[in-house]
Amino acid sequence: MDVFGVFAQFWPELLSGVGITIKLAGLGAIIAGFLAPLLALVRVNGGPAAQVPLRFYISFMRGTPLLAQMFLIYYGSGQFRPFLQDIGLWNFFREPFNCALLAFVMNSTAYQTEILRGGIMGVPHGEIEAGKAVGMSYVMSLRRVVFPHAYRIAWPALGNEIILLIKASALASVVTVFDLMGQTRAIFQKTFDFSVYIWAAVLYLCLTAAFVWIWRRFEHRLSPHIHGKRPSLLGAMTKRETA
Amino acid sequence: MLELFSFGEAGWGDQLLQGLLVTIQLALTALPVGLLLGFAAAGASLSPYRWLRAIGTGYTTIMRGLPELLTLFVVYNGLGLLLNSIVSSWNPDARVELSSFVAGVIALGLVFGAFAGEVLRGAFQSLNKGQMEAGKAVGMRPTQVFFRIMLPQVWRFALPGLGNLWINLLKDTALVSVIALDDLMRMTQVAVRSTKQPFTFFLAACLIYWALCVISEIVLARLEKRANRGVRRA
Numbered sequence: 001m002d003v004f005g006v007f008a009q010f011w012p013e014l015l016s017g018v019g020i021t022i023k024l025a026g027l028g029a030i031i032a033g034f035l036a037p038l039l040a041l042v043r044v045n046g047g048p049a050a051q052v053p054l055r056f057y058i059s060f061m062r063g064t065p066l067l068a069q070m071f072l073i074y075y076g077s078g079q080f081r082p083f084l085q086d087i088g089l090w091n092f093f094r095e096p097f098n099c100a101l102l103a104f105v106m107n108s109t110a111y112q113t114e115i116l117r118g119g120i121m122g123v124p125h126g127e128i129e130a131g132k133a134v135g136m137s138y139v140m141s142l143r144r145v146v147f148p149h150a151y152r153i154a155w156p157a158l159g160n161e162i163i164l165l166i167k168a169s170a171l172a173s174v175v176t177v178f179d180l181m182g183q184t185r186a187i188f189q190k191t192f193d194f195s196v197y198i199w200a201a202v203l204y205l206c207l208t209a210a211f212v213w214i215w216r217r218f219e220h221r222l223s224p225h226i227h228g229k230r231p232s233l234l235g236a237m238t239k240r241e242t243a
Numbered sequence: 244m245l246e247l248f249s250f251g252e253a254g255w256g257d258q259l260l261q262g263l264l265v266t267i268q269l270a271l272t273a274l275p276v277g278l279l280l281g282f283a284a285a286g287a288s289l290s291p292y293r294w295l296r297a298i299g300t301g302y303t304t305i306m307r308g309l310p311e312l313l314t315l316f317v318v319y320n321g322l323g324l325l326l327n328s329i330v331s332s333w334n335p336d337a338r339v340e341l342s343s344f345v346a347g348v349i350a351l352g353l354v355f356g357a358f359a360g361e362v363l364r365g366a367f368q369s370l371n372k373g374q375m376e377a378g379k380a381v382g383m384r385p386t387q388v389f390f391r392i393m394l395p396q397v398w399r400f401a402l403p404g405l406g407n408l409w410i411n412l413l414k415d416t417a418l419v420s421v422i423a424l425d426d427l428m429r430m431t432q433v434a435v436r437s438t439k440q441p442f443t444f445f446l447a448a449c450l451i452y453w454a455l456c457v458i459s460e461i462v463l464a465r466l467e468k469r470a471n472r473g474v475r476r477a
Binding site: 059060062063064065066067068069071072075076077078079080163167168169170171173174181184185188192194197200201204205208209 | 310311312316317321324410414417418420421428431432435439441442446449452453456457
């Protein structure tokens, strides 16, 4: 075991792996973050025709292993190769990175939708009525009343979900994506030096710790009236909302 | 289509069933290991000794922050290397192989234990202190207080959290296919390789896992109802 020698020799590979991991988890979280509020609204206000399939989707995504979902997309798409080639999507599904990302987006959307649904249902009804009373349209009350409050409620749980996503992104290494886990496995197979796993653990912990720190800062900015801090970076935005 | 999943020579039904049994075995073996580790971690992080608290919180914090796949590889490769170096110090020609089942049980148990430690710590902290004092006052021994007053309530408080962890454990067993244990996931891959029908078989595997989770949820709801019997609700 040569703890520092391994890092000195392989740090470029490990850092490029960290980059891919951030790209996978970051893109996955952001794309899911755009889809989830729309689906959460359907979960709260939608009719049964929209609710039932959405419920099945969420239950399926939460009740099956992410690894199986990823295999279903990556290997499963091969069964429809001629069809996918016809509609020009085969090049997308041929890339393991895209398949892993698609699996993460679909999975995280399901979890984030449920979290946001909880946030939306946690908004006191009086606030929505007050919005109506001052003449806000549905969309405007969503933008100014419902979502700002729902995100404040859901923020910590959303952070947990994104941490899970960072950890889950290691699964992409199984379909030959060279993220941090993929690079680590490749280096171990070359050197049989256990210390590369220690470096991977340190780097993953650094990633999640950095994320937790950033997320907390945003939380304080989102709800300065709870945390007792003066807003500075996003000051203009939060001031207008709390004024 | 259906004959692909039939039993016997023609279909893959019996292979998938075999894999399913390994998956269930793995989860059921890792569960008590994880629960024991969880109780130990909760006890450590609530202990009056600082060094024990540091071990408890260190274990739960680090283990919860690492990808499960990394933990699995660390256990599989690391413990394998360690065992070999110990054995070869006695007998330089001997080699041992850590079975992937044992590695899976240890890794999944470690992960479950870290999360369960936090759930159980919360449950122990929400116990009513007066009840423990009352137990002492009527002359119960500390073990009696633990088994008659603390444990039934910890079970009630912790059950929803532990139930979620059980479902995560069931799903995480799929990872062990990566280190070549013949569980449901791996048997599915074997079937895919010879039938060239990846979507059909992976979808079938997903549906089986889904069924396991739905059954677990039903059982957990019953257990919760039973654990909460006699509790007045608002």
